[in-house]
Amino acid sequence: MALDIVVSGATGRMGQALDRLIQEAPDLRAIGGIARTDAAADRTDGSGYPSIVDVAEAGDLLRRCAVLVDFSAPDQLGRLLDAHADTLKGRALVVGTTGIEADLEARLDGLAEAAAVLSAPNFSVGVNLLIGLVERAARVLPAGLYDVEIVEAHHARKEDAPSGTALALGRAVADARGVALDQVRRDGRSGRPGARPAGEIGLHALRGGDVVGEHKVHFIAARERLVLGHAAQSRDLFAEGALVAARWVSGREPGRYTMAQALGLDG
Numbered sequence: 001m002a003l004d005i006v007v008s009g010a011t012g013r014m015g016q017a018l019d020r021l022i023q024e025a026p027d028l029r030a031i032g033g034i035a036r037t038d039a040a041a042d043r044t045d046g047s048g049y050p051s052i053v054d055v056a057e058a059g060d061l062l063r064r065c066a067v068l069v070d071f072s073a074p075d076q077l078g079r080l081l082d083a084h085a086d087t088l089k090g091r092a093l094v095v096g097t098t099g100i101e102a103d104l105e106a107r108l109d110g111l112a113e114a115a116a117v118l119s120a121p122n123f124s125v126g127v128n129l130l131i132g133l134v135e136r137a138a139r140v141l142p143a144g145l146y147d148v149e150i151v152e153a154h155h156a157r158k159e160d161a162p163s164g165t166a167l168a169l170g171r172a173v174a175d176a177r178g179v180a181l182d183q184v185r186r187d188g189r190s191g192r193p194g195a196r197p198a199g200e201i202g203l204h205a206l207r208g209g210d211v212v213g214e215h216k217v218h219f220i221a222a223r224e225r226l227v228l229g230h231a232a233q234s235r236d237l238f239a240e241g242a243l244v245a246a247r248w249v250s251g252r253e254p255g256r257y258t259m260a261q262a263l264g265l266d267g
C-alpha cells in the first residue's frame, strides 16, 4: 500500500521537485498540497497534487496523510502548527524548511512528544556525511592553530542567510571544540573588525543566479589549509532525500529524529 503524503510548500521549487519524484515512486502517493495564497487551488494543473489548499483548509488532508513533508517558510510552518498541531499527533512530519528560530524549534520539540518529527537543514547524503567529517577534522585541528571560515552559495531567491546547512556545519565545529556556536560565530566582516580572534567561526553567504547550494569549510593554519566541501547539482537531490526521510520516519515512535539517523550515519 502506498504511503500517503501531504506536501506543505507544494507550489515552490522543492514542492514541485517532490511532486515529480512522488509521481515516479510506486510506493508513495501525494494526496494533496498546502500553499499560502487563495490562488493555490488553481495551481494543480499539470501537477500530481489532486488539490492544493490553504493552511486553514488543510485539516481533512492532514487527517488522511501518514507523513507531512514541509518545505515552505518558517511563518507558514508556524501557521500550520497553530491550526493543526492536534491533527498531527500520531503522524510523521519531515521538515526541510530552513531559517527556523528557537521558538518554532521549541514548538517542534513539543509536537515531537506525540508525533515523529524528522528535521534537517539538508537532506543530501553528501552533506550529512560532510557534517561528520567536519566534526572529526575540528576535533583533530586545534582552535588556536586552525581558523574556521564557512562559505556558502545559493540562488538569488533564497530568503535566509547563512544557510541552515552552513549553521549545521558551524555547530559541528563548535560542538567538537566544546563551545556554543552563537558565542563564536561571525557573520561576514566589514569596516574595521580588527584582528581575527582565535576560535572565531566565520560564516559567509554568496547569493546569485540559480546556484542550488554549495558549502565549503576552510580550516586555515599558518602553513596549510584544509578545505572540505560539497556542491549540490540538482534540487532533486534534496527532494529524493526528503522522501527517504518520509519512508524512514513513517510509523516511528514520537520523538525528534535526524537525517543522519535515517541514513544510518549516526553510528
Ligand SMILES: NC(=O)c1ccc[n+]([C@@H]2O[C@H](COP(=O)([O-])OP(=O)(O)OC[C@H]3O[C@@H](n4cnc5c(N)ncnc54)[C@H](OP(=O)(O)O)[C@@H]3O)[C@@H](O)[C@H]2O)c1
Pocket (backbone or CB within 6 Å): 008, 009, 010, 011, 012, 013, 014, 015, 034, 035, 036, 037, 040, 071, 072, 073, 074, 075, 076, 095, 096, 097, 098, 099, 120, 121, 122, 123, 124, 238
Ligand atoms: N532541507 C533541505 O535540504 C532544503 C533544500 C532546499 C530548500 N530548503 C528550504 O525549503 C524551503 C522552501 O524552499 P523553496 O526553494 O522550495 O522555496 P520557494 O520556491 O520560495 O517555495 C516556497 C513555498 O512555500 C510557500 N510559502 C508559504 N509561506 C511563505 C512565505 N512566507 N514565504 C515564502 N514562501 C511561502 C509558497 O507558497 P506560495 O506559492 O503560495 O507563495 C511555496 O509553496 C526554504 O526554507 C528553503 O531554504 C531546504
